Amino acid sequence: MKRILTLMLLAVACSGVLQAQSGHSSVRVDDRLVLPGKRGELNVRNAMWPRLLPGNRMEFRIKAPDARKVQIDLGRKYDLVRNDDGEWRCTTDSLTPGFHYYFLLIDGVAVADPASESFYGCSMMTSGVEIPYPDGDVRFYLADVPHGDIRMKRYFSKTSNAWRRMFVYCPPGYDTSEQTYPVLYLQHGGGEDERGWANQGRTDIIMDNLIAQGKATPMIVVMTDGNTSDFESELLKDCIPFVEKNFRVKTDRDNRALAGLSMGGIQTLNVGIPHLDCFAYLGVFSSGWWANRTPFGGGEDSEKYYRMLQDHKDEYNVGWKQFWISMGGKEDIAYNNCQIMMKRFDGIGIRYTYFETPGGHTWPVWRESLYHFAQLLFR
Template sequence: MRKLVHLCCLLMLGGYQCYAQNNNAGSATSNMANTAGVPAATNIRQAKSPVILPNNRVMFSIKAPDAKKLQIDLGKKYDMQKDSSGVWTVTTDSIGEGFHYYSLLIDGVAVADPASESFYGMGRMASGIEIPFSGGGYYAEKDVPHGDVRIKKYYSAKAKAWRRVFIYTPPGYDFKTGEKFPVLYILHGGGEDERGWANQGKTDVILDNLIAEKKAKPMLVVMPDANFSGAGFSEDYLLAVEAEIKESIIPFIEKNYHTKNDALHRALAGLSMGGLNTLYTGIKNNNMFSYLGVFSSGWIMPMQDKIASAQYDYLKKNQLQVNTNLKKFWIAMGGKEDIAYNNCQAMLAKLKELNINYTYYEYPGGHTWPVWRNNLYHFAPLLFQ
């Protein structure tokens, strides 16, 4: 165990090198030079591994001579092989385009790869890899007017603490004197926080491009922290997020930013756990939000039977009001491989039975950020029209 801790410390301190950076890596360096791949855009500066090959397979290389077993965990675990100089390598299967979390497993212990940028996901700091996207470049940085992502502190009455919120403001926000903007409030998934949509989600790039192409209205996008410790997926947790949004976040935004402060100019959306928050808060507060976006979510059965039944009872009694107030109730899934797919389909069947209007959309890719980026890209143009 002492050796394992020592090895982990060395790695976290940069005590290993990607083999292309190591003068003693020998044949491994030669192999890297002979590949047709390129370092991932998410690598730290000058790191040569991981390398993305033309078919979206990924080559990883790590120098860790004292490790007994190394693996790369990209949802699927890949065993790495060690050469005589202590360099471990592996090449993965083809990986889907877009952003993916991954971990380096050192003798079974998951750590962030020091050669890659780290992101808060899976309830901890994890490595992330960006696979180049060839589907139109809607989250590629382009020569268009750019908005800002601002980080602000506000006092949370529910948490009784100061919290951060990330806020996207559209291009020219500070110079459009007297103009007020609609607001999309968007929530992260479980194990993530207010950084998720700004960093992993590329919200600013997606909105910049949509606004430049006049496909979406200029809007603010508010990305809060929806975590409350010890609450899990219980109704107490859902109530806490509802209170946070209504009592702290919306008042803070509407006091400090140029916003249109009515239901027709407010939207609420979220992915996975954030989708549950959107269902719970958005449907019964349909007098506050005219647009709801639920990404990769649906009531968790049987865990949330009681919560779901109460919401369906509300919808049955208020069907006309909900259909009138919600200009768009947009539900999206990452195809059948999405872990929330069955829960979502059960919910859709119930909504259909209750004659609740909704729009359903699928984009293959499972329960991952490539899917949620695509969801935002298709949802944002529907807002505030």
């Protein structure tokens, strides 16, 4: 009898939770809860909102009865409207396919949405929505192919005098083979860290699919933390030696690539140009040196790299098997700096490949960039 009473109380409690979550926004048909669209792919378990609606729009509903103003920041701010139950609602415009950060703004304070999985970006824990790609575009989805894995490795950095970590993608078959692999060192952007490419970027899914289709050479991909006072030393003196000691990798320049997005693209330029002996492939995504000096230190060092390129133009043009630059269209915040940089390259006579795709300064552009750049490596 006691057990039956306990089960009855649990059932009542669960019913109360469901009513609290759904409020008056649900519709019942034949005693089934019917909600518009479908729950967001990145919602935490059992969270029904945000929801994906037709036309790649997202509907948000936030319970915040004591708030005076609630907004969603998706790059553009959307005002939510409050109903009598203290629930705030809004529907966005159509969003481009792929991953997008978003924030809740509660009375002007930016916070992560508790209904969403959390991602480190914009120098804080943020929320995310995943907008589906067009039918037939399966490049960024799990497929029935052999899968590699991403391993988290800790190492002690003499440069930082601290324990740090990296994420390392190993291709399918790594553990059962004895072969050695080429390496791509892949850097995140500003306000992000070593988790960015593994989580937001879907690096393992992209690489698994490309390798299965024979479009990419099986390779190790190393995703390190670029938040350091001396990235050059961190990469060359700490990260690369650690990788070459702990993984079966090829150690010559022809089997080593360096790429990065935004801040990571500048780091790629700043390390890759002085160290032609270390990297045969450079990838610069949504990035470029600052065209002018900035109050926070950008722009003043780029001339020394232009001089290196000018003085050793032929060596760079022969030594780089790929110098690949991508941009997210004119809406990309790095677009103007990149165009000025490429004109300087043209004037010097440095050869490079330029790829442009719409999307701005966002993860959909950087996923697309990795997809194309990876196919050019180690051929």
